[in-house]
Amino acid sequence: MEKLLQGLIKFRKNDFEVHRELFGKLSRSQNPHTLFIGCSDSRLVPNLITQTLPGELFVIRNIANIVPPYRNTQEYLATTAAIEYAVNVLEVQNIIVCGHSNCGGCKSLYSPDEELDTIPHTKKWLELAGNVKNRVLAEVTEDEKGKREWMTEQINVVEQLKHLLTYPFIRDKYTQQTLTIDGWYYIIETGEVYIYNKQNGVFELAN
Numbered sequence: 001m002e003k004l005l006q007g008l009i010k011f012r013k014n015d016f017e018v019h020r021e022l023f024g025k026l027s028r029s030q031n032p033h034t035l036f037i038g039c040s041d042s043r044l045v046p047n048l049i050t051q052t053l054p055g056e057l058f059v060i061r062n063i064a065n066i067v068p069p070y071r072n073t074q075e076y077l078a079t080t081a082a083i084e085y086a087v088n089v090l091e092v093q094n095i096i097v098c099g100h101s102n103c104g105g106c107k108s109l110y111s112p113d114e115e116l117d118t119i120p121h122t123k124k125w126l127e128l129a130g131n132v133k134n135r136v137l138a139e140v141t142e143d144e145k146g147k148r149e150w151m152t153e154q155i156n157v158v159e160q161l162k163h164l165l166t167y168p169f170i171r172d173k174y175t176q177q178t179l180t181i182d183g184w185y186y187i188i189e190t191g192e193v194y195i196y197n198k199q200n201g202v203f204e205l206a207n
């Protein structure tokens with residue numbers, strides 16, 4: 001905790017001062033250009049990898065960067081509400097779903113049921129990526145663990161892009177080309193981001 005408190009003071013003295021004018025401009029409104037949907041993993045830092053400033057990214061993070069398929073319901077839906085707000089109120093121009101290497105959420109898809117019994121809400125949440133597991137298992141064998149890992153993480157990103165298009169207001173804007181939708185895959189140990197090419201279905205290095 002001490003580290004965090006020191007950080008607050010250091011931030012105000014240094015980084016805040018550097019961007020004082022920007023924070024002043026942002027004090028009454030935000031106009032982010034991009035909705036960034038990423039995993040909650042501590043090693044993925046959206047503003048750092050995109051070199052963006054406060055006010056640019058509207059960020060949603062959850063386990064395994066999942067987009068629940070659209071449904072009209074009276075439940076409390078944090079991810080769905082944030083997507084709705086970003087697209088319909090803030091009118092972002094881009095949506096990015098960003099997965100990453102060594103994703104614990106994606107790995108848990110293969111955990112034995114009893115291992116997940118102590119984290120029932122996580123287990124339930126990961127059901128939303130159930131299709132991903134089935135698709136991967138149809139293509140890799142049991143001994144190809146490394147391949148299984150990155151395939152799961154990448155196919156999960158593609159699956160969530162599909163889920164985005166189940167939202168009527170997203171589908172409309174995407175069809176009218178007023179909203180872009182992209183899938184990214186971030187590699188923790190190299191800092192590389194691979195971008196999903198919708199034409200050939202391959203993740204290609206951003207450079």
Ligand SMILES: [Zn+2]
Pocket residue numbers: 039040041063064065100102103104105106
């Ligand atoms: Zn993750």
